[in-house]
Amino acid sequence: MAITEDQVRHVAMLARLGLDDEQIASLGVELNDILVQVDRISALDLADIEPTAHAVAQVNVTRTDEVRPCLSREDALRNAPQQQDGAFLIPKFGA
Amino acid sequence: MAKDRLAEVLTRWEAVIGLEIHTELTSLQTKMFCGCPVAFGGEPNTRVCPVCLGLPGALPVPNELAVEATVLAGLAIECDIARYSQFHRKNYFYPDMPKDYQISQYDVPFCLGGHLDVEVEGEGAKQRAERSGVTETDAGYVTRIGVTRIHLEEDTGKMIHVGGSEGRISGATHSLVDFNRAGTGLMELVSEPDIRTPEEARRFASALRLIFLSLGISDCSMEEGSMRVDANVSVRPWGQEAFGVKAEVKNMNSFKALHDALAHEIVRQADLLDGGGTVAQETRHWDVAAKKTSSLRGKEEAHDYRYFPEPDMVPFTFDDAYIDRVRTRMPELPTARRDRFMRDLGLPQHDATVLSGDLALAAFYEAAVAAAGVGRARQVSNWTLGEFSAFLNEAGLQADGAGIAPAALAALVALIEDGAISGKQAKDVFAEMAKGGGAPEAIVERLGLRQMSDAGELEAVVDRVLAANTGQVESYRAGKTGLMGYFVGAVMRETGGQANPAMVNELLARRLS
DSSP, rough: OOOOOOHHHHHHTTTTTTOHHHHHHHHHHHHHHHHHHHHHGGGGGOOOOOOOSOOOOOOOOOBBSOOOOOOOOOHTTTTOOOOOOEEEEEEEOOO | HHHOOOOOOHHHHHEEEEEEEEETTSSSBBBBOOBBBBBBSSSTTTSSTTTTOOTTTTTOOHHHHHHHHHHHHHHTTTTTEEEOOEEEEEEHHOOOHTEEEEEOOOSSSEEEEEEEEEEESSTTHHHHHHHHHHOOOEEEEEEEEEEEEEEEEOOOOOEESSSSSSGGGGTTTTTEEEEESSSOOOEEEEOSBBEEEEHHHHHHHHHHHHHHHHTOOOOOOOTTTTTTEEEEEEEEETTOOSOOOOEEEEEEESSSHHHHHHHHHHHHHHHHHTTTTOOOEEEEEETTTTTEEESOSSOOOOOOOOOOOOOTTTOOOOOOOHHHHHHTTTTOHHHHHHHHHHHHHHHHHHHHHHHHTTTTHHHHHHHHHHHHGGGGGHHHHIIIIIIIIHHHHHTOOOGSSSSOOHHHHHHHHHHTTSSOOOOHHHHHHHHHHHTTTTHHHHHHOOOOOOOEBOHHHHHHHHHHHHHTTHHHHHHHTTTOOEEEEEEEHHHHHHHOOOOHHHHHHHHHHHHHO
């Protein structure tokens, strides 16, 4: 399995990472090494193995529909680089 | 948009429409994966916590009632409920989504493969029925719209774009994000592309809304965005099997907008193709003021959401016992209620449909019938749909907030039926009730409206009137029977309009024969 530079660029775009050509090349190598490791699983005969959705063998874990305390707005906005009128202020984006 | 234009286009092109309907589970106390309260509006970022803000390390736990609500919705439209289901992460970036992924469902949603029968009447319905081989009815036709799936996910936050025109993102200098809505339980229903006209789309969406309202899972307000309808639309020449290229239309916040946007988009696509052009696969925004759709994004990126199983939550299994337990919560659905009104209460289809189409009005009506007795169900319906509905419309009120108790309307109907007041007097009494004038019996006393129905009393008046009009009596007996109206009028004048008209007629006829 070999990952192409175009695929690395596509994944970088999806993750909104701005990478230069050098980083694309080196990350391509690293991603390939990871995929080679994962690829070893393909050598195993897994025909009779159920896919595992979760490492914990439990189902139907829910909570009751009861209100719990929220954060204060001050705390909620504590990490916001910018705020205005109690809202997170974000720079111009999109169109 | 001329209606004729759509009709003309639909003679040459067949429209193919599928809907995606998002419904917020507003009747729940809390959000989908955390204990923050569910409400509309309010000060920004006051109903948020580490889970719905997507803070590192916060763990989501599904709301059991949100799961139940979705299963209930699926059962209501005859979906198969999954035996095994789970949440997935849908990965994309947008500023209104704090985690940079939405917890949603992918290949194993809670509900699969239901359907809803949609009834269409009115202009053009017959032609449509003939053309498409759907089931014809007396008033139009019934068409079955398939439901592909219903899944559960979480809603996003809300953004206000500042500095642009009319709050649109284009031209904005910056945006403000409020996460109060983020993480609210959101049910997404996807229909099959079985819809063929804007009217069918409107009826499908409104029938679903009425079902969800009946289930008590959402307030389904298109205006406030707790029910949002997006449409995939394409056109193809009649007889062609393959679908045309579809556009997705968004931002319809009323049923009328849904209808108008689809009508516009069908004509737009047909015009493009008629002119030798092609339809672009894109998302289009309905502008209700300009009455047209416009392309939402310049460049459409292929979606690549990289779904994977949500590792923070374990899967679901639903056994018969669970599904049966949810089924016990199923109320009588709107069409069943309509049919019962027709069958058990003898209402005409139109009246039964109008009553069952408004939950508050239907509940009011049922309570009024309970008070008046089933024998008077027709009369109660006439008053509920007549004076009472006119009053609600005028005052902009719902049946349960109008200040008139169902028992009071039942009492008014009883006064008429028992002959205490005439139908005309009842309208005056109702006008007083609508003004908060109290119980109908008390209003009747206060206004001195009580109808004179005492036979002896009326006989005396009739005799007096006839004695004072001997000439007319002779003429009547000689064949001028048109004078009956004159005598009735004289008796009514004599009694200040309070005489029971039916009894007056009967007494006069007997005396003059």
